[in-house]
Amino acid sequence: xxxxxxxxxxxxxxxxxxxxxxxxxxxxxxxxxxxxxxxxxxxxxxxxxxxxxxxxxxxxxxxxxxxxxxxxxxxxxxxxxxxxxxxxxxxxxxxxxxxxxxxxxxxxxxxxxxxxxxxxxxxxxxxxxxxxxxxxxxxxxxxxxxxxxxxxxxxxxxxxxxxxxxxxxxxxxxxxxxxxxxxxxxxxxxxxxxxxxxxxxxxxxxxxxxxxxxxxxxxxxxxxxxxxxxxxxxxxxxxxxxxxxxxxxxxxxxxxxxxxxxxxxxxxxxxxxxxxxxxxxxxxxxxxxxxxxxxxxxxxxxxxxxxxxxxxxxxxx
Amino acid sequence: xxxxxxxxxxxxxxxxxxxxxxxxxxxxxxxxxxxxxxxxxxxxxxxxxxxxxxxxxxxxxxxxxxxxxxxxxxxxxxxxxxxxxxxxxxxxxxxxxxxxxxxxxxxxxxxxxxxxxxxxxxxxxxxxxxxxxxxxxxxxxxxxxxxxxxxxxxxxxxxxxxxxxxxxxxxxxxxxxxxxxxxxxxxxxxxxxxxxxxxxxxxxxxxxxxxxxxxxxxxxxxxxxxxxxxxxxxxxxxxxxxxxxxxxxxxxxxxxxxxxxxxxxxxxxxxxxx
Amino acid sequence: xxxxxxxxxxxxxxxxxxxxxxxxxxxxxxxxxxxxxxxxxxxxxxxxxxxxxxxxxxxxxxxxxxxxxxxxxxxxxxxxxxxxxxxxxxxxxxxxxxxxxxxxxxxxxxxxxxxxxxxxxxxxxxxxxxxxxxxxxxxxxxxxxxxxxxxxxxxxxxxxxxxxxxxxxxxxxxxxxxxxxxxxxxxxxxxxxxxxxxxxxxxxxxxxxxxxxxxxxxxxxxxxxxxxxxxxxxxxxxxxxxxxxxxxxxxxxxxxxxxxxxxxxxxxxxxxxxxxxxxxxxxxxxxxxxxxxxxxxxxxxxxxxxxxxxxxxxxxxxxxxxxxxxxxxxxxxxx
Numbered sequence: 001x002x003x004x005x006x007x008x009x010x011x012x013x014x015x016x017x018x019x020x021x022x023x024x025x026x027x028x029x030x031x032x033x034x035x036x037x038x039x040x041x042x043x044x045x046x047x048x049x050x051x052x053x054x055x056x057x058x059x060x061x062x063x064x065x066x067x068x069x070x071x072x073x074x075x076x077x078x079x080x081x082x083x084x085x086x087x088x089x090x091x092x093x094x095x096x097x098x099x100x101x102x103x104x105x106x107x108x109x110x111x112x113x114x115x116x117x118x119x120x121x122x123x124x125x126x127x128x129x130x131x132x133x134x135x136x137x138x139x140x141x142x143x144x145x146x147x148x149x150x151x152x153x154x155x156x157x158x159x160x161x162x163x164x165x166x167x168x169x170x171x172x173x174x175x176x177x178x179x180x181x182x183x184x185x186x187x188x189x190x191x192x193x194x195x196x197x198x199x200x201x202x203x204x205x206x207x208x209x210x211x212x213x214x215x216x217x218x219x220x221x222x223x224x225x226x227x228x229x230x231x232x233x234x235x236x237x238x239x240x241x242x243x244x245x246x247x248x249x250x251x252x253x254x255x256x257x258x259x260x261x262x263x264x265x266x267x268x269x270x271x272x273x274x275x276x277x278x279x280x281x282x283x284x285x286x287x288x289x290x291x292x293x294x295x296x297x298x299x300x301x302x303x304x305x306x307x308x309x310x311x312x313x314x315x316x317x
Numbered sequence: 318x319x320x321x322x323x324x325x326x327x328x329x330x331x332x333x334x335x336x337x338x339x340x341x342x343x344x345x346x347x348x349x350x351x352x353x354x355x356x357x358x359x360x361x362x363x364x365x366x367x368x369x370x371x372x373x374x375x376x377x378x379x380x381x382x383x384x385x386x387x388x389x390x391x392x393x394x395x396x397x398x399x400x401x402x403x404x405x406x407x408x409x410x411x412x413x414x415x416x417x418x419x420x421x422x423x424x425x426x427x428x429x430x431x432x433x434x435x436x437x438x439x440x441x442x443x444x445x446x447x448x449x450x451x452x453x454x455x456x457x458x459x460x461x462x463x464x465x466x467x468x469x470x471x472x473x474x475x476x477x478x479x480x481x482x483x484x485x486x487x488x489x490x491x492x493x494x495x496x497x498x499x500x501x502x503x504x505x506x507x508x509x510x511x512x513x514x515x516x517x518x519x520x521x522x523x524x525x526x527x528x529x530x531x532x533x534x535x536x537x538x539x540x541x542x543x544x545x546x547x548x549x550x551x552x553x554x555x556x557x558x559x560x561x562x563x564x565x566x567x568x569x570x571x572x573x574x575x576x577x578x579x580x581x582x583x584x585x586x587x588x589x590x591x
Numbered sequence: 592x593x594x595x596x597x598x599x600x601x602x603x604x605x606x607x608x609x610x611x612x613x614x615x616x617x618x619x620x621x622x623x624x625x626x627x628x629x630x631x632x633x634x635x636x637x638x639x640x641x642x643x644x645x646x647x648x649x650x651x652x653x654x655x656x657x658x659x660x661x662x663x664x665x666x667x668x669x670x671x672x673x674x675x676x677x678x679x680x681x682x683x684x685x686x687x688x689x690x691x692x693x694x695x696x697x698x699x700x701x702x703x704x705x706x707x708x709x710x711x712x713x714x715x716x717x718x719x720x721x722x723x724x725x726x727x728x729x730x731x732x733x734x735x736x737x738x739x740x741x742x743x744x745x746x747x748x749x750x751x752x753x754x755x756x757x758x759x760x761x762x763x764x765x766x767x768x769x770x771x772x773x774x775x776x777x778x779x780x781x782x783x784x785x786x787x788x789x790x791x792x793x794x795x796x797x798x799x800x801x802x803x804x805x806x807x808x809x810x811x812x813x814x815x816x817x818x819x820x821x822x823x824x825x826x827x828x829x830x831x832x833x834x835x836x837x838x839x840x841x842x843x844x845x846x847x848x849x850x851x852x853x854x855x856x857x858x859x860x861x862x863x864x865x866x867x868x869x870x871x872x873x874x875x876x877x878x879x880x881x882x883x884x885x886x887x888x889x890x891x892x893x894x895x896x897x898x899x900x901x902x903x904x905x906x907x908x909x910x911x912x913x914x915x916x917x918x919x920x921x922x923x924x925x926x
Contacts, residue, residue: 014429015432015433015436016436018429018430018433018436019433019436019437022433022434023445026445026446026448026449027449029449030448030449030451031449031450031451124660137574137577137578138570138574140573140574140577141521141525141569141570141571141573141574141577142566142569142570142573143525143528143529143532143545143548143566143569143570143573144529145528145529145532145545145548146548146562146565146566146569146570149548149551149552149555149562149566150562150566152555153555153559153562157555157556157559158559164555208658209658210700211695211697211700211701212700212701212702212703212704214656214695215693215695215701215702215763215766216703217656217687218654218656218687218688218692218693218695218767219687219688219714219715219766219769220685220686220687220688220689220715220718220719221688221714221715221718222718225714225718229703229706229710229714230703230706233703233705233706234703234704234705237705247438248438248439249438251438251441252438252439252440252441252529253440255440255441255444255533256440256529256532256533259532259533260552270441270444271533271534274444274448274533274534274535275534282445282448286437286441286445289437289438289441290436290437290438290441293436293437293438294436307705308705309704309705309750309752310704310750310752313750313753
């Protein structure tokens with residue numbers, strides 16, 4: 001298991017390097033001159049040049065990249081090209097709200113998708129299976145931000161059960177915080193639970209036909225035990241890999257959901273930074289999102305290894 | 318308990334319904350220019366009207382017919398998503414074929430490079446690309462086209478690897494058919510089925526992602542209508558005109574649903590073993 | 592340890608097993624057609640046939656191990672001693688896994704990859720015999736010893752992937768024996784194993800059968816093996832039972848032309864007479880179980896007009912215990 005962990009950690013490093021390079025090059029290819037923007041509309045060529053040299057934009061790309069990378073390792077994300085504030089501070093305020101949202105969405109999607117997928121998979125072609133599959137197909141097809149808007153219109157505006165937008169931090173009361181989190185999380189879950197649900201359902205369908213399941217029936221085990229220990233347990237392992245797909249959807253989806261619910265997270269920060277071409281902020285947000293995604297996938301991989309005895313006990317034979 | 322024939326007939330019916338719906342939707346979207354109300358015409362006397370006989374899904378904040386604008390928006394979505402699918406096919410399939418055929422270092426180089434793209438959550442990658450090129454229809458197309466490449470290349474590579482085991486590929490090689498010839502005339506036709514299924518699935522994803530991009534203002538720019546931008550506009554009128562979001566939202570959902578069902582149906586027919 | 596004593600003191604622990612009129616259909620298509628046989632207490636019945644002849648389906652269908660979603664099983668009755676396993680009010684629980692043990696073809700896939708051997712050896716024990724964890728563990732260690740696995744206490748914590756195929760088959764045999772069954776069904780238990788291990792597994796099952804006095808159903812396509820393992824032999828062809836009788840009689844003087852052909856081909860292989868070895872022309876008909884006449888008629892060297900109607904299973908004139916489904920042995924034809 002230790003070897004497996006080390007191997008996965010080492011594999012993550014080149015991915016992170018390449019993605020950081022892609023982000024860096026991408027930002028440098030962007031139209032518009034950040035120095036000119038920062039210097040203001042009627043700045044002289046000298047002023048712009050001064051700003052450029054202050055930002056280090058007059059150095060070679062290679063130098064800029066290495067400097068940027070070096071700064072990254074010390075946690076320095078540069079300064080906002082618009083407000084001049086340290087990017088780490090701007091981004092830092094936004095990380096917790098996004099993590100809240102993504103974690104809530106992940107947990108809700110796994111629970112909802114896990115339970116429905118299991119029920120549907122164990123009773124294929126039953127009424128329940130067909131209903132769950134139909135709802136799942138709708139959930140996959142509806143644009144996440146539209147689902148969120150419908151929820152707002154119904155539960156926020158018409159019924160007034162939940163606050164239609166905004167975030168209440170947990171420090172200001174658990175109930176209010178959870179109420180503000182409920183609709184954004186539900187939006188993420190409606191779109192993402194179907195991914196887990198379908199994967200688990202298909203996986204269970206396949207496992208049901210496995211020889212060891214028939215052998216379990218031959219032992220006269222009760223249906224519950226066969227379903228729990230033999231079918232579902234084995235179906236969960238491949239489903240863990242689907243959680244990786246889910247994480248990507250959640251990170252991207254959180255950006256849209258944050259807009260719909262005026263949630264002060266990284267997604268709304270990214271969109272506003274795109275609006276005023278604040279490249280250092282865009283760069284930082286993308287970088288953090290990718291690092292988070294790679295890291296989360298790493299955890300998924302490790303979890304997969306932990307659940308799979310073949311990897312967990314690879315050292316003993 | 319449904320028998321297997323009942324099940325397949327239900328699946329077939331779903332597939333036919335999906336395809337018929339898609340044809341009608343495409344037809345309406347293409348017909349949008351000749352329908353009575355032009356989308357840019359402002360009928361300032363009838364702002365935010367609820368659905369009525371004259372305007373089936375109501376009118377927007379400028380008094381424009383939401384149904385007609387939705388059809389125009391759908392046209393834009395279909396064109397952008399379709400072009401994005403073609404782009405990802407044009408880049409992804411050759412990459413996958415080359416990786417599969419030549420193997421070794423070209424395989425690792427191509428696939429590792431694509432893995433790096435996969436490290437970006439797809440919507441963020443699209444946002445990133447759109448940010449670099451600047452907002453607009455062309456940049457949305459390019460962004461979505463790039464986002465689709467890794468998956469397309471993987472599918473093509475996987476199918477081509479499986480096909481290469483076939484004796485006929487060896488036979489072609491023995492009689493002196495070159496790599497290009499083998500890829501074009503032997504591998505291409507045989508990987509068509511999984512690639513078509515993936516293209517259909519990606520069409521659906523591209524429509525959803527395009528809507529997301531235009532929702533945050535990175536897609537088609539005003540005054541051209543787009544479904545995502547309409548939904549974004551409607552947020553200001555959740556209280557006064559709750560029907561505003563209905564037509565664009567339903568349209569995206571229905572088209573994506575139909576594309577997903579069509580992909581499932583195609584998979585069942587073209588690729589029965591998977 | 593009362594259960595342990597029970598297992599060792601029973602001279603013949605075997606029960607009789609009777610299948611009457613078993614028919615299995617897969618989505619409307621008949622795979623096993625009206626098969627009947629009886630296994631006496633402590634007796635070993637070998638069911639032999641080509642792949643696709645329905646021999647496994649017969650056994651699995653009889654004990655209810657076919658997926659009800661794809662298989663429709665009918666039978667007048669299936670009885671273990673006096674207990675009917677089918678029909679209304681049949682005790683579904685407590686028969687399979689407890690009084691009937693099953694060993695499958697491929698041990699590499701017959702064990703749950705994510706559970707330890709201990710868990711898989713004891714979960715049904717604990718359910719059927721209501722043992723606590725310690726008692727079940729002690730019993731599992733003893734069972735592993737019985738099937739020849741050394742260092743059992745340590746290996747209980749292992750997962751299936753940590754064993755070889757031969758070891759795994761020993762473990763599945765231990766699993767089948769865990770609740771002291773009265774009938775053991777072995778479904779081609781050696782087919783998936785290396786040739787060197789096959790003989791060991793055959794010996795193991797035979798010695799366990801002897802020491803425990805089990806009734807045994809051994810399903811195989813290997814006629815030669817039946818000489819060693821079976822008291823009686825049932826021959827299946829295209830979903831139908833074509834001949835059943837004492838092993839020594841049937842294997843020496845098969846009555847049904849198919850059984851005779853099968854035996855001749857095996858014997859020509861044994862003796863290696865010349866380069867030509869005997870085969871039966873043609874292949875089994877895919878719709879065999881649904882044919883109105885004898886399913887072997889299209890390939891039969893002795894086919895005649897009556898073969899267009901289906902021959903019933905009847906005793907051969909020489910031996911009441913020897914049944915054959917062939918018009919050649921009809922008294923009217925014989926006369």
